[in-house]
Amino acid sequence: MTTDKSALERHKYDVLVIGAGGAGLRAAVEARELGLRVAIICKSLFGKAHTVMAEGGAAASMGNANSNDNWQVHFRDTMRGGKFLNHFRMAELHAKESPDRIWELEMWGALFDRTKEGKISQRNFGGHEYPRLAHVGDRTGLELIRTMQQKIVALQQADKREHGEYESHIKVFSELTITEILKEDGKIAGAYGYWRESGEEVLFEAPAVIIATGGVGKTFKITSNSWEGTGDGHALALKAGANLVDMEFLQFHPTGMVWPPSVRGILVTESVRGEGGILTNSNGERFMFKYIPDVFKDKYADNEAEADRWYEDQDNNRRPPELLPRDEVARAINSEVKAGRGSEHGGVFLDVSKRLSAEIIKKRLPSMWHQFYELAGVDITKEPMEVGPTCHYVMGGVEVEPDTAAAVGVPGLYAAGEVAGGMHGSNRLGGNSLSDLLVFGRRAGMGAAAYVKQTTAAPVADATIAAAAARIEAPFARSGGENSYSLHAELQEVTHNLVGIIRTGDELKDAITKIAEIRKRSANVAVSGGRKFNPGFHLAFDLDNMLLVAESTAKSAIGREESRGGHTRDDFPGMDMGWRQHNHISSFDGTQVTVRKQALPFMPKELFSLFDVEELKKYMTPDEVAKGGSN
């Protein structure tokens, strides 16, 4: 490509949404409805984002299945699940607004499963006190994406009627990668990237950018994430001067497929357990009863009889321990396998065939049946599944203002969905991500709209463009350098072995050194072939993002000397009340990530008083409990 940028493709928008999963699409709808011109950018085709793989449902306390449910209960469950490291304000907004976000989808054409009264049906899930997840069989994420995709088409049709063109005010740029977020005068000015199909470069000028790029799973070897989960938004935000909060917390979903090897890591929905699936080890023992932690002892059954009764009578029995929060179940499975009680292929058994009829299984869990039958040759209506932990979700992410989703420290930058941090604390409850992306996607759209109305973007300087373009050109200029596929595989080995589900200080130290070495070598990645749809070229940029994310995760993990939620230290096995008061903030100085402690905001009295003080004593210092809230 020439250095002459006079022919460069340029676009001007009010707001640029990077990512077309649930959060990105919800943000785009909101921004458009508030009058903005919106560009949506996706790395793959429109409608393929990782959200389509969300299976179980979206948590919202509509109270359709149990009228005792309300936002306060949902708030408590979320804070408990996150081991009280959540930003209270995010958890509060999320619990309050989720029902409206679900009902709104119905007005856009979504068709959720129904209760007998014709309301939206709600199912049980780990950590949720009442049946709370709105669902469509086990393909709820697909329903969300399709509904919002079609809502965007509806907005485009309205624009055609009013302005004569479908894409006059909202346009989807498919198969386009953003390599850099651009700033001028300390605030957002746009973004730079390339079309994946042609390799041609593109400049977007916009006063506001909403990052909604999802997760980082591809940093790890065994993951439920699609290829897109390469931490692009995390890295773009860091490089633009934003902070990441609590990157040590990664959720290993307890049930991924373990066999055959090619599907290792693919998700087995928690709905299997919500619908009554039980976990057993190679001795046939239902082992979860041994792993109920003290903080949850009064909420979970310690014997099979009570656990089984709960499915019929939830008011008089405690929940089965298979429905503990995900971090607990994942650690339990890990321990069973390590103790030699695992299945043939290194997992444990998950069985739903004994409790439900074949007909009901195929109706409630159709894609699970299909997935196991087609890919593993297992009929889940007759036999158990083999499952084990898989890297599923990153709780850490861009540090944002809860109400507006504005990234702290970068005017004009917003983040929503998985890429944003704080909402889920140290561990996310199943079902809370689909509601999270609706609630905060909308808030990011509102935040960006309010910002755009009171600001003007500085034009992007030629020097800024030249620097961004040079970075894209660089891998083509090298020959005989490193292969991006091999470096990616090496990084995945390091994270899997040294920054995985169980961590130690020595291993993390080793990981930090190794990640730095790979990063050094990655500066010498060479790409074969041309610019046109060249996956080796694409991976070079994804790799760069993953390396930055891995560095942030490893450095945050080595600092946090305790075990909590999605961060387990073998050398510091207990939860530490002092650490509960702190977030880990990652920032980037252009060469390396640094991590510092920052005080976690304490909840006000009106939220504090929603809890039983005896429960809070398990998590908080006597001083905090005595204070009773921040106000």
Add this chain to the structure above:
Amino acid sequence: MARKVNLRIWRGDATDGGLQDVQVEANDGEVVLDVIHRVQATQMGDLAVRWNCKAGKCGSCSMEINGKPRLACMTQVAAYGDETITVTPLRAFPVIKDLVTDVSFNYKKAMEIPAFEPPKELKPGEARMQQIDVERSQEFRKCIECFLCQDVCHVVRDHEENKKSFAGPRFFIRIAELDMHPLDTLKNRKSTAQEEHGLGMCNITKCCTEVCPEHIKITDNAIIPMKERVADIKYDPVRWLGSKIRKREGIV
């Protein structure tokens, strides 16, 4: 246990291309997408292929495997025994590079289907629908937009000229889904399917149903019922006259 398989991959772009033979290792339980990825990582770094979830849920890795439209992530290598596996791009769409085609046709058609219209007076949270009534549309909403049905459909497969007036099976189920949606109020969906989206060009060979990885009964449950209702109104002289006299737009 690893073994070698023979793979024949179409490589090229809009201007030129052809089949290339490669040998690649395959392990037990692997799918065609796995071996394509192995070729990419070890022999052809710039081999273009679309994929996302690798679990049959996103519909990205559509291609033709030994001539049949399939998802590469859901096609077992073992199913072909010792046979050479030939992978080619979707034939109904223009090639961009290697196994990647330009499927923008489908997104243009999606824009032309009138959107869902709920009752104006209905407030969020007030909708009441019975499970049995939502299930008909839910079947069509399982669609993962892999576009295999669009690719196999002979109306457009070798007839570029028909694309302008034919939306294809994917969008017939979208129209049927809205038509059967308990809350949709737009009345004329079946007639526009016939008049604007080319429903009449389908002659029910069921090829689309056969290739659907979600096992949606496209022909039986969407296309045929719509065709029957359209025929009803079109050829029933009393209703035809009524529709002209009262200037009725819709067919209820």
